[in-house]
Amino acid sequence: MIRHTLHDGWRLSATSGPVPENVAGRTVPAQVPGSTHLDLLAAGLIPEPYLDSNETELAWMHRAGWRYSLTFEADAVEDGERVDLAFDGLDTVATVELNGTVLGTTANMHRGYRFDVRDTLRAGANELVVVFRSALEYAEEVRGELGERPHTNTHPYNMVRKMACSFGWDWGPDLQTAGIWKPVRLERWRTARLSQVRPLVTVGEDGTGRVEVHADVEWSGSAPGPGLVLSAEVAGARATADVAPGAEGGVVVVEVPDARLWWPVGHGDQPLYDLSVTLTADGRAEPLGSEDRRVGFRTITVDTTPDEHGTPFTVVVNGKPIFVKGANWIPDDHFLTRITRERLARRVDQTVGAHMNMLRVWGGGIYESEDFYDVCDERGVLVWQDFLLACAAYPEEEPLWGEFEAEARENVARLTSHASLALWNGGNENLWGFMDWGWQERLGDRTWGYGYYTDLFPRVVAELDPTRFYADGSPYTPGYAPKEVHPNDEAHGTRHEWTVWNQTDYRAYQDHVPRFCSEFGFQGPPTWATLTDWVHDEPLTPTSPAFLLHQKAEDGNGKLARGLSAHLPTPRSFEDWHWATQLNQARAVAFGVEHFRSWWPRTAGALVWQINDCWPVTSWAAVDGEERPKPLWYGLRRAYAPRLLTVQPRDGRLVLVAVNDTDEAWSEPVSAQRQTFGGEVLHTARIELAVPPRSAAEFDLARELLAAGDAKEEVLVATTRDARLVRPFREDVHLSYDPDALTAVAAPVEGGYRVEVRASSFARDVSVLADRVAPDAEVDDMLVDLLAGETHSFLVRTDAEVDPTALTAAPVLRSANSLRARRA
Numbered sequence: 171m172i173r174h175t176l177h178d179g180w181r182l183s184a185t186s187g188p189v190p191e192n193v194a195g196r197t198v199p200a201q202v203p204g205s206t207h208l209d210l211l212a213a214g215l216i217p218e219p220y221l222d223s224n225e226t227e228l229a230w231m232h233r234a235g236w237r238y239s240l241t242f243e244a245d246a247v248e249d250g251e252r253v254d255l256a257f258d259g260l261d262t263v264a265t266v267e268l269n270g271t272v273l274g275t276t277a278n279m280h281r282g283y284r285f286d287v288r289d290t291l292r293a294g295a296n297e298l299v300v301v302f303r304s305a306l307e308y309a310e311e312v313r314g315e316l317g318e319r320p321h322t323n324t325h326p327y328n329m330v331r332k333m334a335c336s337f338g339w340d341w342g343p344d345l346q347t348a349g350i351w352k353p354v355r356l357e358r359w360r361t362a363r364l365s366q367v368r369p370l371v372t373v374g375e376d377g378t379g380r381v382e383v384h385a386d387v388e389w390s391g392s393a394p395g396p397g398l399v400l401s402a403e404v405a406g407a408r409a410t411a412d413v414a415p416g417a418e419g420g421v422v423v424v425e426v427p428d429a430r431l432w433w434p435v436g437h438g439d440q441p442l443y444d445l446s447v448t449l450t451a452d453g454r455a456e457p458l459g460s461e462d463r464r465v466g467f468r469t470i471t472v473d474t475t476p477d478e479h480g481t482p483f484t485v486v487v488n489g490k491p492i493f494v495k496g497a498n499w500i501p502d503d504h505f506l507t508r509i510t511r512e513r514l515a516r517r518v519d520q521t522v523g524a525h526m527n528m529l530r531v532w533g534g535g536i537y538e539s540e541d542f543y544d545v546c547d548e549r550g551v552l553v554w555q556d557f558l559l560a561c562a563a564y565p566e567e568e569p570l571w572g573e574f575e576a577e578a579r580e581n582v583a584r585l586t587s588h589a590s591l592a593l594w595n596g597g598n599e600n601l602w603g604f605m606d607w608g609w610q611e612r613l614g615d616r617t618w619g620y621g622y623y624t625d626l627f628p629r630v631v632a633e634l635d636p637t638r639f640y641a642d643g644s645p646y647t648p649g650y651a652p653k654e655v656h657p658n659d660e661a662h663g664t665r666h667e668w669t670v671w672n673q674t675d676y677r678a679y680q681d682h683v684p685r686f687c688s689e690f691g692f693q694g695p696p697t698w699a700t701l702t703d704w705v706h707d708e709p710l711t712p713t714s715p716a717f718l719l720h721q722k723a724e725d726g727n728g729k730l731a732r733g734l735s736a737h738l739p740t741p742r743s744f745e746d747w748h749w750a751t752q753l754n755q756a757r758a759v760a761f762g763v764e765h766f767r768s769w770w771p772r773t774a775g776a777l778v779w780q781i782n783d784c785w786p787v788t789s790w791a792a793v794d795g796e797e798r799p800k801p802l803w804y805g806l807r808r809a810y811a812p813r814l815l816t817v818q819p820r821d822g823r824l825v826l827v828a829v830n831d832t833d834e835a836w837s838e839p840v841s842a843q844r845q846t847f848g849g850e851v852l853h854t855a856r857i858e859l860a861v862p863p864r865s866a867a868e869f870d871l872a873r874e875l876l877a878a879g880d881a882k883e884e885v886l887v888a889t890t891r892d893a894r895l896v897r898p899f900r901e902d903v904h905l906s907y908d909p910d911a912l913t914a915v916a917a918p919v920e921g922g923y924r925v926e927v928r929a930s931s932f933a934r935d936v937s938v939l940a941d942r943v944a945p946d947a948e949v950d951d952m953l954v955d956l957l958a959g960e961t962h963s964f965l966v967r968t969d970a971e972v973d974p975t976a977l978t979a980a981p982v983l984r985s986a987n988s989l990r991a992r993r994a
């Protein structure tokens with residue numbers, strides 16, 4: 171097999187639609203892989219799409235058509251030779267022409283296309299043209315043919331196989347991309363090629379690692395082929411199988427005795443083994459094709475055996491039940507082709523840095539790149555992969571059924587080798603939407619996607635990757651149709667907790683004990699540096715025009731304000747608003763995480779909506795679009811820490827819950843105190859913690875610890891070696907904080923600055939908002955509670971030279987106290 175990538179020398183021009191004068195008739199260099207926005211941006215023909223209100227200005231691109239063209243040289247096609255033109259991904263509705271001959275059309279960005287060009291390729295110069303039409307107009311046409319189906323947001327994204335959030339989402343811009351978004355190449359081959367390699371990895375009862383390699387073979391079709399040999403090698407073990415002439419493929423099984431087990435992070439190591447698969451013609455040394463993969467030996471199942479509480483949803487790795495601590499994942503940049511492996515690695519490192527062990531790749535995005543799953547394999551981050559359907563009814567008629575089948579088969583097969591891939595899931599909120607969002611009346615007897623969730627996808631997974639668990643959707647109730655038991659029932663399977671944020675205060679998380687909470691979250695603005703890089707309203711406020719264009723949620727600011735009012739003082743300035751809403755986001759989500767963890771093993775997982783952003787926006791993300799951690803990220807790191815102390819209601823009273831997510835028992839005496847904000851100790855009690863490995867245990871709190879004399883200025887404290895609990899007796903709005911509790915000094919140190927902070931009185935959520943002093947500055951911790959007389963040393967890493975005094979006062983040094991008016 172000889173591969174020639176076709177990435178250099180492409181040209182792009184607009185062909186149709188409401189194209190502005192400065193673009194019409196122009197031809198510009200095109201990046202492949204790439205997209206039209208990025209090429210026009212590079213050519214200086216459009217403004218920066220994420221900046222201020224430019225998104226609105228670029229709406230013409232929704233309905234534009236495009237022509238990509240490339241002239242390339244090729245050698246003559248020889249006798250017996252097969253030449254394919256292979257596209258790994260086209261975004262989205264395209265016609266492909268070589269030397270004036272139409273090779274085919276495409277309408278699905280989530281799969282590859284391959285054309286046999288033996289008869290079309292010329293010796294010498296060739297002209298390859300890919301013409302894209304507006305995916306939106308195509309979707310509207312399909313809707314016209316198949317009939318309307320309910321969907322969220324503006325455009326009928328459910329009518330075309332293009333990333334749903336490409337058409338805008340409640341955290342994403344409506345910038346409809348188009349282009350050759352994955353590699354394209356010519357492949358020249360003879361006799362036969364490996365068309366697909368599917369390693370299915372399991373571990374036997376005796377610890378033997380087993381790789382069952384299924385290989386599909388495509389024959390060139392030029393002549394009856396010879397016999398072939400398929401071989402696979404891993405960790406020095408090798409096995410071969412014969413492939414008879416004309417056979418469609420073969421299977422080889424390689425066994426690795428005493429394979430080292432792969433574990434999710436926090437549970438063990440991530441040993442990975444190289445696997446190589448080759449296809450050779452009988453008696454020839456030179457292989458016809460080879461493929462390399464990395465595998466990890468582990469078993470992953472999801473336990474849904476009904477129990478006394480309902481139906482669990484417990485991830486079990488190598489026989490061990492795991493509490494899933496994680497987050498939902500969206501595309502890390504709206505312009506997908508800018509996402510590098512390094513960027514993904516930084517994001518996954520942030521995931522692990524906040525003690526998370528799972529990412530759920532959400533159904534409105536993409537099947538992620540190899541790089542994404544590779545990095546997750548390496549770091550031990552489990553991946554829950556949705557099929558790509560979200561918040562809509564989907565027609566089950568052609569052309570959609572065939573496209574869903576093609577993309578499912580391709581991607582299930584593509585991802586089998588990844589140790590991190592834990593489960594496949596039918597889609598996002600579609601079963602729920604069918605039950606509760608008024609779809610049934612609107613649908614009548616039209617299809618809505620149920621056949622995908624209960625027939626097509628489980629069949630494809632069972633056929634191509636029987637090692638993986640399949641869930642019908644998120645949320646869903648295993649074993650029951652939506653009309654039998656509600657998909658969001660807290661007693662069964664997965665649940666999304668969205669009344670908090672949309673309707674109720676975050677304290678309502680405690681009203682439900684789900685078996686696995688696969689979505690819950692709360693909004694907050696991006697970091698100040700990210701916000702002010704992209705939004706330049708004068709004055710900048712939560713309702714200034716460009717700010718609002720970067721707040722996509724329905725009544726987002728209203729929900730932020732209502733969510734804040736019960737907890738924190740009303741902000742007096744935009745700067746206070748920015749800090750208060752970020753702080754409230756962190757508090758809300760941490761409150762949910764502590765609740766869910768306290769119910770382990772009844773609740774077996776929590777996936778925060780959402781770890782990342784795809785551009786600069788006010789959203790549920792913990793890490794903003796310029797990769798900066800928001801206060802929420804630090805809040806998650808604390809709430810997801812291996813050892814957690816939390817106070818929770820049980821049977822009408824408050825108890826201490828100690829959560830031990832480690833393999834060692836947690837036994838130590840805890841000294842718990844009630845003290846005044848000024849530091850006077852009012853009561854001390856000793857609690858003997860004894861928590862078995864990987865469990866949560868409840869402990870009584872003495873009445874004197876909880877019976878505050880003056881609830882406005884007392885705090886409950888419990889401290890162990892690994893964890894600390896600090897809990898006031900009222901919401902912050904009612905507390906008598908000293909607004910001037912903190913004094914600080916800062917000084918340069920190697921790699922940045924140290925900020926030493928001292929509290930003369932109780933100070934809550936002390937934080938250094940380092941991005942405000944330099945764009946690269948990042949602080950090692952945030953949301954630190956300081957009792958009267960305590961100090962904390964923050965490390966701010968930056969290459970910039972900074973005036974140290976800037977680090978010692980608002981708006982950089984902040985706390986909950988700092989939202990109170992300072993004394994004169």
Ligand code: BMA
Binds near residue numbers: 598790
């Ligand atoms: C969840 C997600 C997304 C959405 C988020 C916030 O339901 O599935 O659809 O972005 O809520 O509203």
